[in-house]
Amino acid sequence: xxxxxxxxxxxxxxxxxxxxxxxxxxxxxxxxxxxxxxxxxxxxxxxxxxxxxxxxxxxxxxxxxxxxxxxxxxxxxxxxxxxxxxxxxxxxxxxxxxxxxxxxxxxxxxxxxxxxxxxxxxxxxxxxxxxxxxxxxxxxxxxxxxxxxxxxxxxxxxxxxxxxxxxxxxxxxxxxxxxxxxxxxxxxxxxxxxxxxxxxxxxxxxxxxxxxxxxxxxxxxxxxxxxxxxxxxxxxxxxxxxxxxxxxxxxxxxxxxxxxxxxxxxxxxxxxxxxxxxxxxxxxxxxxxxxxxxxxxxxxxxxxxxxxxxxxxxxxxxxxxxxxxxxxxxxxxxxxxxxxxxxxxxxxxxxxxxxx
Amino acid sequence: xxxxxxxxxxxxxxxxxxxxxxxxxxxxxxxxxxxxxxxxxxxxxxxxxxxxxxxxxxxxxxxxxxxxxxxxxxxxxxxxxxxxxxxxxxxxxxxxxxxxxxxxxxxxxxxxx
Numbered sequence: 001x002x003x004x005x006x007x008x009x010x011x012x013x014x015x016x017x018x019x020x021x022x023x024x025x026x027x028x029x030x031x032x033x034x035x036x037x038x039x040x041x042x043x044x045x046x047x048x049x050x051x052x053x054x055x056x057x058x059x060x061x062x063x064x065x066x067x068x069x070x071x072x073x074x075x076x077x078x079x080x081x082x083x084x085x086x087x088x089x090x091x092x093x094x095x096x097x098x099x100x101x102x103x104x105x106x107x108x109x110x111x112x113x114x115x116x117x118x119x120x121x122x123x124x125x126x127x128x129x130x131x132x133x134x135x136x137x138x139x140x141x142x143x144x145x146x147x148x149x150x151x152x153x154x155x156x157x158x159x160x161x162x163x164x165x166x167x168x169x170x171x172x173x174x175x176x177x178x179x180x181x182x183x184x185x186x187x188x189x190x191x192x193x194x195x196x197x198x199x200x201x202x203x204x205x206x207x208x209x210x211x212x213x214x215x216x217x218x219x220x221x222x223x224x225x226x227x228x229x230x231x232x233x234x235x236x237x238x239x240x241x242x243x244x245x246x247x248x249x250x251x252x253x254x255x256x257x258x259x260x261x262x263x264x265x266x267x268x269x270x271x272x273x274x275x276x277x278x279x280x281x282x283x284x285x286x287x288x289x290x291x292x293x294x295x296x297x298x299x300x301x302x303x304x305x306x307x308x309x310x311x312x313x314x315x316x317x318x319x320x321x322x323x324x325x326x327x328x329x330x331x332x333x334x335x336x337x338x339x340x341x342x343x344x345x346x347x348x349x350x351x352x353x354x355x356x
Numbered sequence: 357x358x359x360x361x362x363x364x365x366x367x368x369x370x371x372x373x374x375x376x377x378x379x380x381x382x383x384x385x386x387x388x389x390x391x392x393x394x395x396x397x398x399x400x401x402x403x404x405x406x407x408x409x410x411x412x413x414x415x416x417x418x419x420x421x422x423x424x425x426x427x428x429x430x431x432x433x434x435x436x437x438x439x440x441x442x443x444x445x446x447x448x449x450x451x452x453x454x455x456x457x458x459x460x461x462x463x464x465x466x467x468x469x
Contacts, residue, residue: 164421224374224401231381231394239455240390263435264400269393270435271442281389281442281452325452 001031001053002109010106010135011056017104019064025101027068029053030094032075032087045198046074086275088124095130102131146196151189153197158184205304212303219265219296226267230283238283242325245291247276249300258300265296279324292321364409371405374398387453388445396438403430 001007011029018025031053033046050072057070075090095103103125125132159181166173230237249258259270259278267287272279282288290296381394404427411423 161425164425167418220397220401223397224377227381227393227397228374228377231377231384231398236384238385238390240387240452241454242389242452259439260432260435263396263438264431267393269389269396269442270439271389271446272439279446281393283390283393325454 001029001049001106004106004109006106006135007053008056010104011053012060013135014104015057015060015068015070016064018068019061025068027057027070028094028098028100029057029070029072030075030091031073032090050074085120085124088121092124092128092130095128100130102133105132105134107134147189149196150193151185154188154192155181155185208303212299215299216261216264219261223265223267227283230267239285240325241282241285241288241323242271243280243282243288243291244322244324245278245280246321247278247297249276249297249304254300254304257303258297261296261300262291265290360412364413367405367409367412371402371409373402374405375402378402388450389442389452392438392442396434400430400434403434 001010004010011027014027018027029050031046031050054070054072061068061070073094075094076087091103094100105121109121122132122134159177162177162180163173166177168174247255247258249255255273255276255278259273262268262270262278262280267283268291269281269283270278271281280291282291375398378394378398381398382391385391385394407423407426407430411420414420414423
């Protein structure tokens with residue numbers, strides 16, 4: 001399920017499909033959420049959606065003859081991921097666990113506000129040999145409430161930016177700005193935001209950004225003094241290494257913020273991201289220390305999830321760091337321990353990711 | 357020389373220094389990954405100081421706002437560009453330079469073009 005305009009009709013269709021069978025059946029209403037929520041906060045919206053869907057389903061059971069029971073499940077609340085495929089994998093596991101007969105998909109299903117991912121989902125389901133069907137309900141085009149909110153925010157930001165550059169006293173800029181803002185809002189309403197922003201969390205994040213930005217600027221300044229020292233030092237004291245880090249941040253925006261703050265701060269550079277898995281190049285072991293202890297991760301978690309975000313231990317403590325190319329210092333240490341171990345580590349190096 | 361001029365000169369000098377460090381870094385560092393460090397960090401701060409100097413020189417609210425926006429865009433696009441370059445390099449199997457002479461990666465990444 002996802003908060004889509006065709007949710008009600010899809011739920012009705014599912015209940016009806018179970019009701020038409022000979023024996024009694026159960027409808028499972030399943031919602032996947034990325035577990036970036038600390039504690040239970042933030043899950044309220046998802047729980048509310050489940051309750052709404054349950055309401056639709058109960059209503060629908062009254063019209064069918066056989067008895068149909070309803071169960072609701074929230075999946076993924078204790079995991080971190082940002083790739084849509086993770087959502088589908090959760091669903092596949094759930095189907096296997098409960099030995100379900102078939103999956104009925106909402107035609108307007110999407111894991112977040114931006115992308116309709118029905119095709120990917122169908123691929124995953126058919127690869128896992130699960131019977132599925134897309135509920136034959138019409139969606140049509142009507143702007144939903146969340147779409148209007150996202151479009152409105154984009155229009156305001158675009159207009160403010162346009163007028164800031166064009167000058168607020170210039171009438172021509174005001175008119176063309178309004179037209180531009182409207183076009184931007186219509187085109188980007190499903191592109192610019194991953195989730196529809198809500199006033200409370202958005203304001204809290206903006207407030208925390210006031211603390212985060214000076215911190216980031218200070219880190220950048222420090223990074224540069226260190227970097228200047230390294231580059232201008234006659235012997236060029238560098239010892240690069242490459243690590244795969246599983247970041248404990250849960251959606252595109254926070255992964256981007258994390259990746260970019262890694263790139264801007266002391267001696268670390270994000271090379272690649274797959275979901276929330278980052279490939280980070282470090283210039284020296286000291287820079288790597290900061291990374292694996294989660295200094296930047298904590299800052300980004302603070303920015304998006306508030307004070308509770310600070311409590312999580314760093315990637316090293318969570319065992320979320322996987323060295324790809326070790327610094328020479330560590331390699332020579334390992335060599336004296338055992339030759340063969342170094343061999344396997346070296347073989348594990350080449351591009352392990354297959355996406356592109 | 358007024359204090360304002362001195363501040364502007366200071367910021368321009370800092371900007372020039374860090375941009376110079378970036379240039380030296382790009383020349384001295386051994387491979388594409390380490391050079392990207394030079395192109396993102398030092399360059400970003402150098403450009404930042406230059407823009408702050410410009411903002412102070414013009415001093416009006418409109419110019420400060422525009423300078424601020426420029427800063428924001430540089431701080432978003434610079435790491436993104438570095439990310440794109442190194443990601444392309446990585447997907448072309450370009451080896452990571454290490455101080456022990458690149459032996460550890462040469463065997464496995466040997467089929468690079």
